[in-house]
Amino acid sequence: MVEQLLELARRKADAAEVHLLETEARPIQFENNDLKYVNTKSSRVLSLRVIHQGRLGFASTTDPSEPERLVAQAVESAQFGQEARFAFPPSAPLPAVEVFDPRVAEFPVERGIQLGRDAIARVLGEFADVQCYVEISRSVGTERLVNTSGLDVQQRTTGFDCGLTAVRIRDGGILWVSDGESSRALAANFGRYTAKLIADIRRAETESPVPAGAVPVLFTAKAVGLLLQFLESAVNGKLVQKGASPLVGRLGDQVLGTEITIHDDGTRPFGDGTAAFDAEGVPARRTPVFERGVLRNYLFDLQTAGMLGAASTGNAGRGFAAVPTPEATNFVLEPGSATFAGLLAGIERGLLVDEVIGGGQPNVLAGEFSVNVGLGFLVERGELVGRVKDCMVAGNVFDLFKQVRGMGDTQEVHGPIVAPPVCFDGVHVAGGE
Numbered sequence: 259m260v261e262q263l264l265e266l267a268r269r270k271a272d273a274a275e276v277h278l279l280e281t282e283a284r285p286i287q288f289e290n291n292d293l294k295y296v297n298t299k300s301s302r303v304l305s306l307r308v309i310h311q312g313r314l315g316f317a318s319t320t321d322p323s324e325p326e327r328l329v330a331q332a333v334e335s336a337q338f339g340q341e342a343r344f345a346f347p348p349s350a351p352l353p354a355v356e357v358f359d360p361r362v363a364e365f366p367v368e369r370g371i372q373l374g375r376d377a378i379a380r381v382l383g384e385f386a387d388v389q390c391y392v393e394i395s396r397s398v399g400t401e402r403l404v405n406t407s408g409l410d411v412q413q414r415t416t417g418f419d420c421g422l423t424a425v426r427i428r429d430g431g432i433l434w435v436s437d438g439e440s441s442r443a444l445a446a447n448f449g450r451y452t453a454k455l456i457a458d459i460r461r462a463e464t465e466s467p468v469p470a471g472a473v474p475v476l477f478t479a480k481a482v483g484l485l486l487q488f489l490e491s492a493v494n495g496k497l498v499q500k501g502a503s504p505l506v507g508r509l510g511d512q513v514l515g516t517e518i519t520i521h522d523d524g525t526r527p528f529g530d531g532t533a534a535f536d537a538e539g540v541p542a543r544r545t546p547v548f549e550r551g552v553l554r555n556y557l558f559d560l561q562t563a564g565m566l567g568a569a570s571t572g573n574a575g576r577g578f579a580a581v582p583t584p585e586a587t588n589f590v591l592e593p594g595s596a597t598f599a600g601l602l603a604g605i606e607r608g609l610l611v612d613e614v615i616g617g618g619q620p621n622v623l624a625g626e627f628s629v630n631v632g633l634g635f636l637v638e639r640g641e642l643v644g645r646v647k648d649c650m651v652a653g654n655v656f657d658l659f660k661q662v663r664g665m666g667d668t669q670e671v672h673g674p675i676v677a678p679p680v681c682f683d684g685v686h687v688a689g690g691e
Contacts, residue, residue: 260404263306263325268406270333271308271315275346275405277537277576279303283417285395286370291378296367303579306332309346314339314561318579343564346405352534352541356527361444362396362416370394377422377448384456391423393438394446401533409539416442417530422451426459431647433462435633436613437480440673443528458612458633464644466636468689474608474663475651475685476601476637479670481611482680486589488625488655489520493547495558495573495584499565502623504656505553514551514659517594521546522557524572524587531587531674537576542587545571551659559584591677594665601664601681603640609687610635610642611651628652649689658682 260276267274280302287294305318306328315336317328374392381390395418402412421438435458437451477485497503505513524542526532535541538560546554558566559574559582575585602610613632631649635642659682666678 259304259322259325260402263304263322263328264404264406266325266329267306267308267332270329271310271336273309273346273406274332275307275403275538277305277307278402279399279576280401281397281399283395283397284367285393286367286374288374288378288390288392290389290391291382293371293374296371304328305576305579307581308332308336309342310336312341313337314342314581316581320579340561342561344560344570346407347409347539347560348407349409349411350541352411353525353543355525355532355534355542357413357415357442357532357534359416359418359443359528362418362442363398365396365418365444370396373420373446373448377452380452381422381424381455381459385424385426385459387426387428388459389425391425392421394420403535403537403539405539411535411539413534415533418443418445420446420448422448422455424455424459433459433633433645434613435459435462439671440530441528441671442530442532461635461642462633462645466644466646468646468649468687469607469609469636470687470689472684472686474605474637474681474683475687476605476608476610476679476681478610478612478679479666479677480672481614482591482677483672483675484614484627484629485655485658485680486520486591486675486677488622488627489514489548489659490586490589491622492625493553493556494586495556495562495566495568495571497623498556499562504624505556508553509555511553512551513553513656514548515662516550517662517665518548518551518659519592520548521590521592522571522573522586522588523590526588526590526676529588529674529676530671533587536570536572536587537574537582538570540570540572540574543572545573547589557584557586586674588674588676591665591669591680593667593669593678595667596664598666598668598679601666601679602637602642604664605637605640605681607639608637609646609649609651609685610637614651625655625657626653627655646689649687652686652688658685
């Protein structure tokens with residue numbers, strides 16, 4: 259199928275690339291303390307990208323029975339496409355990466371159901387008025403990419419996502435706590451998830467006033483992901499190419515504090531975004547982004563790199579039936595030297611933020627944010643006192659990462675974000691009376 263489509267495209271276009279992605283996912287979901295469903299989902303997407311008369315064309319389908327039609331659609335769309343600023347890459351050595359875990363592929367439904375039931379029972383054993391939600395999903399995927407420059411690469415991957423959420427409605431208020439993780443390897447530490455949820459629910463039974471003003475705020479590893487997403491967007495090659503990033507022309511500049519070192523690593527073992535090659539067949543790599551606060555690289559795919567006279571960093575990603583665009587793989591903030599207890603101990607009066615709600619960002623491209631705190635606790639003299647409600651935090655990400663009070667010595671993985679907890683000075687906190 260793939261070879262036939264490439265040969266047909268070769269006859270009609272100047273150059274071509276065929277991408278095939280087949281996936282099978284099996285989610286297990288609990289709602290309101292009960293098993294809701296176990297399902298199996300399979301998909302196959304065949305995509306064709308061409309360069310014809312100097313322009314890019316694209317078409318995709320889930321039905322490969324009419325390859326001639328797919329070629330005609332891709333070639334026809336090229337007349338409206340962007341000018342191609344790259345050539346499809348030839349074969350190149352690929353790094354040896356860990357992306358397939360047989361324990362995920364063989365993960366039994368019965369075990370997933372039992373894990374969910376046990377976790378819910380443990381939470382309900384402590385708090386009978388809580389509604390629990392569990393999702394455990396394992397997936398297996400096969401990807402192949404070929405082009406007219408001689409590239410022919412393929413990989414088989416696994417994915418495992420699991421999470422536990424507890425909702426408590428009490429005294430007219432809603433408490434929402436959650437924990438979980440995703441990986442290409444088996445990750446189902448429900449003992450840790452339930453212990454955290456139980457501790458958070460118990461701690462939230464005491465309410466505390468909002469520490470309004472510019473105060474120290476400790477973001478947990480999960481919550482700091484919100485801030486890192488702003489930095490990730492700022493180094494996205496597409497935004498740089500469009501002139502929309504605040505970091506245009508800043509390579510080599512001291513952008514963040516000297517404590518901050520961030521890299522993008524497509525080779526991280528079993529990382530959520532790990533792959534031997536990106537969506538264009540460029541070998542995966544580890545790319546320094548910020549070194550001690552100095553901006554070193556933007557993240558590029560072939561087209562955006564070509565438009566700026568640069569080279570791809572192996573950061574092309576594909577959505578479902580979509581053309582490649584730049585995206586981070588595993589965005590990793592290097593840890594500091596402080597323990598979590600040590601970070602707390604250094605706060606005389608401030609706030610711990612564990613979860614935020616929604617958007618509310620006034621100017622994402624400039625790094626400005628203003629978000630509601632979904633789960634936060636007052637910190638006084640180094641101790642967690644009680645939950646704060648109706649609270650918001652706001653600031654500018656680029657400013658905050660120049661006023662780091664301390665960083666934890668242990669990273670956590672939350673999707674493609676790998677980070678330790680980070681404590682900042684002078685974060686603006688607002689809340690109701």
